[in-house]
Amino acid sequence: MIKDLLAYLRPHRWILVAGGVLGLIGSAAGLAMPLLAKYVVDAFGENGSMAGPLIGLTVAVLVGAVVSAAGSYLMERTGESVVLGARRRLVDRILRLRVADVDRLKPGDLLSRVTGDTTLLRAVLTNGVVDSVSAVFMLVGAIVLMAAMDGTLLLVTLLVVVVIGGLTGLVMPRIMRAQKDAQEAVGEMGAVLDRALQAYRTVKASGAEEREIAVVGGAAERARDRGLQVAGWTSLAGVSTWMAVQIAFLGVLGVGGARVASGALEVSSLIAFLLYLFYLVAPIGQLVEGAVQLQQGLAAMKRIKEVEDLPGEPVGVPAGTGDRPLGVRFDDVVFRYGDDRPIVHDGVSFEVPPGGLTALVGPSGAGKSTVFALLERFYEHQGGVISLDGRDIRDWSLGELRAALGYVEQDAPVLAGTLKENLLFAAPDATEDELRRAIVRTRLDDLVARLPDGLDTAVGHRGVLLSGGERQRVAIARALLRKPRLLLLDEATSQLDAVNELRLREVIAEVAAETTVLVIAHRLSTVTNAGRIVLMESGGVRAIGTHDELVGADELYRELAATQFLVS
Numbered sequence: 001m002i003k004d005l006l007a008y009l010r011p012h013r014w015i016l017v018a019g020g021v022l023g024l025i026g027s028a029a030g031l032a033m034p035l036l037a038k039y040v041v042d043a044f045g046e047n048g049s050m051a052g053p054l055i056g057l058t059v060a061v062l063v064g065a066v067v068s069a070a071g072s073y074l075m076e077r078t079g080e081s082v083v084l085g086a087r088r089r090l091v092d093r094i095l096r097l098r099v100a101d102v103d104r105l106k107p108g109d110l111l112s113r114v115t116g117d118t119t120l121l122r123a124v125l126t127n128g129v130v131d132s133v134s135a136v137f138m139l140v141g142a143i144v145l146m147a148a149m150d151g152t153l154l155l156v157t158l159l160v161v162v163v164i165g166g167l168t169g170l171v172m173p174r175i176m177r178a179q180k181d182a183q184e185a186v187g188e189m190g191a192v193l194d195r196a197l198q199a200y201r202t203v204k205a206s207g208a209e210e211r212e213i214a215v216v217g218g219a220a221e222r223a224r225d226r227g228l229q230v231a232g233w234t235s236l237a238g239v240s241t242w243m244a245v246q247i248a249f250l251g252v253l254g255v256g257g258a259r260v261a262s263g264a265l266e267v268s269s270l271i272a273f274l275l276y277l278f279y280l281v282a283p284i285g286q287l288v289e290g291a292v293q294l295q296q297g298l299a300a301m302k303r304i305k306e307v308e309d310l311p312g313e314p315v316g317v318p319a320g321t322g323d324r325p326l327g328v329r330f331d332d333v334v335f336r337y338g339d340d341r342p343i344v345h346d347g348v349s350f351e352v353p354p355g356g357l358t359a360l361v362g363p364s365g366a367g368k369s370t371v372f373a374l375l376e377r378f379y380e381h382q383g384g385v386i387s388l389d390g391r392d393i394r395d396w397s398l399g400e401l402r403a404a405l406g407y408v409e410q411d412a413p414v415l416a417g418t419l420k421e422n423l424l425f426a427a428p429d430a431t432e433d434e435l436r437r438a439i440v441r442t443r444l445d446d447l448v449a450r451l452p453d454g455l456d457t458a459v460g461h462r463g464v465l466l467s468g469g470e471r472q473r474v475a476i477a478r479a480l481l482r483k484p485r486l487l488l489l490d491e492a493t494s495q496l497d498a499v500n501e502l503r504l505r506e507v508i509a510e511v512a513a514e515t516t517v518l519v520i521a522h523r524l525s526t527v528t529n530a531g532r533i534v535l536m537e538s539g540g541v542r543a544i545g546t547h548d549e550l551v552g553a554d555e556l557y558r559e560l561a562a563t564q565f566l567v568s
């Protein structure tokens, strides 16, 4: 773990060393002060000139301040670079994860790893490490100078310092555990809030604001409780340090006073010694804080590494690598979403020849969307063979496979940006001409004409909100620009109005003339047009045929057609 932390620092080691050296010079200037104070007092006693020692003291203060400020600026800079590096790597990994892993991780918790945990890393890597190094320097320096002044008093001091060290060592593991819990609690709170935001409209429509506020509030309270535990243990460590220094002060004052009385020690030395004693407080405090920060950093590191260590997928898929339509074949495919999940595909077999329109229909939960997820290899099937163009999809490289497919999700999300950016999302290199053709084919020209800035109008959250039908046609245009050899289209379940439905039907029929189209159909229009209908039922294929064939031959299809598809 410490090795991982150091790996983050390696690229910045020279700036860190420079910052550290400046910090040490600042500390040295600080260390010189009690000694200079002693000379001032001595000069005072001997009626000598105070100018020299006073100027020295002033210079030490100024140099110390400037150098320390420069050192801490360098540290902060490094800190920002470390956070940037950690965030880049983490985001890079998150966007390359496999869908199955993302299902398991909570988005809110992932967010808190990118935002919160990386910030904690920064504290330990810069202030934590450097302050600790300079604290050790100050501590050793002060102890050496104290030894030069009076060995007996140093012994009294060290006895107390050792006791504090022991106590702090005892408390540290508890701080570490509490710290880890605290960070997890913050991640959990993020996850709970994210869930509420995802279902924002449902929360409002259900009048569930208060309940959700309470749930997120509860998670926030758990985070607070864990934070309080950390604070409790940290202040215990802090207060025992403070107490120890006070005890040492009294001890040194008593013993030192007696030694001054017996003439074994000068008053000025006792004053300087006492000043050094108080100088010890800051570095000891810094060391304790450095240790706490190290625990925070290690806990954060662990949460960041957990994500970084997950396997990623190759990305950077070139679009439009071929023009021949693809045939699809499922051969006794078996699949479940996880070892502890029920079987979703229990021997699914069907064949789709290249080109034309094929509809997947069946009751909800039959496993239709899962067919698409397996074709895109969002998940790996456990049994049977899926082949495209006669080739097992496991033999396709992921990039090659996804480049050949166009995928339109049921919810057809609009991404941030302009309409044009949305359309070119899957094929940034498409020409203006191709873009125009896709717009005309998907009947989006009306929409473009209506928008204030045409294609350059911002859409989605920050811009014009598109209707369900428009979003779906944007998604189809986006998929088409990729020149897919197989288009996977998960029809939205929401009812489109008659005009939109007609447009969509025309678009699908046109596309099916050129490429293979596989549609998960919820509407009669799509099904009656289809060259082939695959009827799925509870994880298997029940029947295959045209609409008329199935109406004639299959009971379930007739029933579905009667209710779901408004049979003609």
Ligand SMILES: Nc1ncnc2c1ncn2[C@@H]1O[C@H](COP(=O)(O)OP(=O)(O)OP(=O)(O)O)[C@@H](O)[C@H]1O
Residues within 6 Å of the ligand: 103, 337, 341, 344, 362, 363, 364, 365, 366, 367, 368, 369, 370, 371
């Ligand atoms: N990501 C997932 N993780 C775990 N289980 C899932 C996941 N996606 C779907 N399932 C489960 O797999 C089963 C089949 O789901 P699928 O989405 O393929 O059905 P469907 O036929 O498309 O249904 P619908 O018509 O309602 O969309 C369901 O029981 C569902 O709960």
